[in-house]
Amino acid sequence: AQTVTQSQPEMSVQEAETVTLSCTYDTSESDYYLFWYKQPPSRQMILVIRQEAYKQQNATENRFSVNFQKAAKSFSLKISDSQLGDAAMYFCAYRSGVMDSNYQLIWGAGTKLIIKP
Amino acid sequence: ETGVTQTPRHLVMGMTNKKSLKCEQHLGHNAMYWYKQSAKKPLELMFVYNFKEQTENNSVPSRFSPECPNSSHLFLHLHTLQPEDSALYLCASSQNTGLSNEQFFGPGTRLTVL
Numbered sequence: 001a002q003t004v005t006q007s008q009p010e011m012s013v014q015e016a017e018t019v020t021l022s023c024t025y026d027t028s029e030s031d032y033y034l035f036w037y038k039q040p041p042s043r044q045m046i047l048v049i050r051q052e053a054y055k056q057q058n059a060t061e062n063r064f065s066v067n068f069q070k071a072a073k074s075f076s077l078k079i080s081d082s083q084l085g086d087a088a089m090y091f092c093a094y095r096s097g098v099m100d101s102n103y104q105l106i107w108g109a110g111t112k113l114i115i116k117p
Numbered sequence: 118e119t120g121v122t123q124t125p126r127h128l129v130m131g132m133t134n135k136k137s138l139k140c141e142q143h144l145g146h147n148a149m150y151w152y153k154q155s156a157k158k159p160l161e162l163m164f165v166y167n168f169k170e171q172t173e174n175n176s177v178p179s180r181f182s183p184e185c186p187n188s189s190h191l192f193l194h195l196h197t198l199q200p201e202d203s204a205l206y207l208c209a210s211s212q213n214t215g216l217s218n219e220q221f222f223g224p225g226t227r228l229t230v231l
Contacts, residue, residue, distance in 0.1 A: 004159070033217060044120070045207065045222035052217070091160070097216055104173065105220065107159035 006108035021077045023092030031097030040088040087115045121223035129229045138193040140208030149191040154205040198230045
């Protein structure tokens with residue numbers, strides 16, 4: 001079974017600096033998607049960025065980018081120029097490409113990101 | 118209303134009560150999900166509905182009973198709950214259950230079982 005591990009329960013960063021959140025996963029599959037979701041305090045979970053396993057190029061969305069290392073099964077999220085609004089729980093998630101998995105998301109336990117003003 | 122809404126936002130109930138959680142999505146999606154979110158644990162998928170048909174039940178105890186009358190509405194009926202069922206219950210929707218589909222989440226219902 002697939003697993004997703006976020007080894008950092010909490011991270012803090014100074015405003016305007018760069019922070020990297022770690023995520024590793026375990027799978028024997030070659031076709032899958034990886035996601036980072038953000039859950040601000042008392043607000044809805046939203047998708048930050050996604051990566052397709054067959055794409056070698058790392059996904060980027062404005063200040064958010066990933067470092068996808070398929071062989072190492074690593075999928076870290078880099079946030080550049082951190083802003084106060086980035087403070088949230090960040091969840092890494094894996095989605096199998098195998099049809100009979102019903103494409104379920106497998107979630108990590110989350111990393112709480114604190115932004116210091 | 119836009120996106121995914123959930124009511125109530127907070128619920129306190131005794132172990133013998135019966136209550137229901139409601140989720141509504143205004144995105145024209147066909148798949149809806151119930152998740153349980155407990156502190157410092159990964160989200161647990163409970164149920165999946167695709168085109169009103171239940172496609173997944175992740176060994177959820179029968180004291181949780183889902184209902185999906187149409188593609189826009191999803192309910193979670195609760196009865197005889199236990200204190201360990203206290204958690205944030207999240208509803209989500211997506212276009213369908215396909216591989217690349219983004220899930221859109223509601224704000225959740227914070228459930229406390231006394």
